[in-house]
Amino acid sequence: MTATPSGSDIRRWRRHLAAERAEASTYRDLAARRSGEERAILLALADAEKRHEQHWLDLLGPAAEPRPRPDLRTRVLGFFARSFGAVFVLALVQRAEARSPYGADDDATDTMVADEKVHEEVIRGLAARGRARMAGTFRAAVFGANDGLVSNLALVLGMAATGVSTSVVLASGIAGLLAGALSMGAGEFVSVRSQRELLAASSPDPSTRAALPALDVNANELALVYRARGMSPQDAEAHAAEVLHGRDCVHDEAALANARPANAEDENDHEEIGSAWGAALSSFCFFASGAIIPVLPYLLGITGIAAVLTSAGLVGVALLLTGATVGVLSGASPLRRGLRQLGIGWGAAAATYLLGLLFGTSVG
Template sequence: MPSTPHPVQLHHAATNPTSAQIRRWRRYLAEEISEAQVYTALAKLSTGHEAEILQSVADAEKRHQNHWRALLGEHAHPEPRPSASAKLLELLAKNFGTVFVLALAQRAEGRSPYREDPDATEAMAADEAIHEEIIRALSTSGREKLSGNFRAAVFGANDGLVSNVALIMGIGASGASNSMVLLSGIAGLLAGALSMAAGEFVSVRSQRELLDASRPTQVTLSVAKDLDIDQNELVLIYKARGMSEEAAQHRAMERFGHLDCDCDPSLSFKEVVEGEEHEEEHGALGSDIGASASSFAFFASGALVPILPYIFGASGTFAMVLSLALVGIALMITGGVVGLFSGASPMKRGLRQLAIGYGAALATYLLGLLFGATVG
């Protein structure tokens, strides 16, 4: 049902609005205009029912615009301009994929103030709550497709950042020379990146081999003609693969040629029913070589950050502080990106990553001081 303002509320607000109300309503109007444009842009990038859903959400935002225009009256002109962040979201919606933009849109819908604002109708507040769930649902498939590679990228880069800054802090605190700190950092980068690459290669290769071991063979085609139809052990194969007794019997009769086969006779049951699923699983896993190379690159890129000050000639306490600052920025970025894609607070996720990284660095720094004093 379209969202419409209550007549009494509309008359009262429109006849004597305060300056604070006018500013707030214009801000709401600007946000609704921007959100409608974002969803319209996303609808044009999408197809099928997803495009229809996004356009319907855009239409709902236009109804909300009409509510604020009615309240504002002459104060709705000139039309308010969207904020810089709203313009950026619009630009992303028009030029990039939907996963990232939907994640941002979901967070924006979740921050709607309409539930507490007396000038917004209950229907509008309900719309915004529903919109968040709609966007969450539309984001699901994209997040699932992204999750594997995204996890590897974030984990690899974050592991490189934390492990190498912790190593550098420990070595630096022990009183080692700058050249030794740099050498240790480079060794940590290479050792960690190679270890990550080898682990990812073994992991993906092993998982593919496990899936291959479960994939059906063509044995039903090669031996069906020699089986005893009265014993019909072929039925047991299909039952073992999850078919009911009736379906298994029917399938076996098709193999014996007593019933017409409603599928490609060159394929076994598992290949017909689940062949596409196996291909999707293999595709989702990706190439073991590709996964290995990606893990190497992501870890190395993260591990490079802490040693940049030493590479460019910085030394002593200044180099350590600069290294920590660079790592802190990188950790906030990786944490913020995780927050954005998960629909959570980027700041909270960034601070969480920062606390973990700095906690590890502090622990090794204290150990370095302890061992340095002991050796000294």
């Protein structure tokens, strides 16, 4: 670093300073909407960003004033944190931390570069909790919406290409909406309910704990339970002996908790799957909300090629939005995920439209 920084150096340092201040503010805003351990973690991240801020302040000196404004992306992120404070924002923050420019900046210290990598992992861990809580219902919602968009667009465009009347296209679209939404809802209900039942069948029976006081300490068959659930024989014997030697207080809640095998399934497994009714309702509603979009032009009285283009355009926008949302929540590129969804949807619709043209020609 030169003794007299150049104008480009000062501008770059001011950008970094503004970003660090904004990120610290974002973490504090997120912390204000949380409690317990998550709040403490977010406040600790805000403190770390303050250390980075001080580094740029030291380099800038008087050039740190007037106070620089963060870029648009950082300001939007702060707005989301203040307005929502959900897993969506954590996913955005995770992506922002992953794109830290410090690795290619000679004026950033190695410690700062390492800090940013660790911050990404911390946010990934916090976001994972929210992703786990919403995984079942979110999966049904995304699949339902995209299935509704793509399948009904393909159906509507295929029917329109055959040359049938607008009323027939509209009736086909409504029928496809209802049939698909009911099918998706029923399928999600059966799928999630079956998975939860399988997990429940593999979970320990709580009533077994009542038998612990009567077990033969010398035989120690409790160890077989732990071995059956994956513990090594030595660990199982040690853990079972530990539980049985405290059997005088076995009815105490803490002692009963120790009787649970260490690797047994818990409520988190069920939580990650989601509820059967929640998944079914979500799938039904999102399929219907997606499937109605290709039909809208026909409901509004648009006909012919104008209706086809309008339907494809509306669905294209919706596919870009759903793909981008999945990209944000998964920490991937929203644009790339959105374009992927668009390509898949329009590709399927184009195929059925061409088939409809061929079918319509052959019967004409």
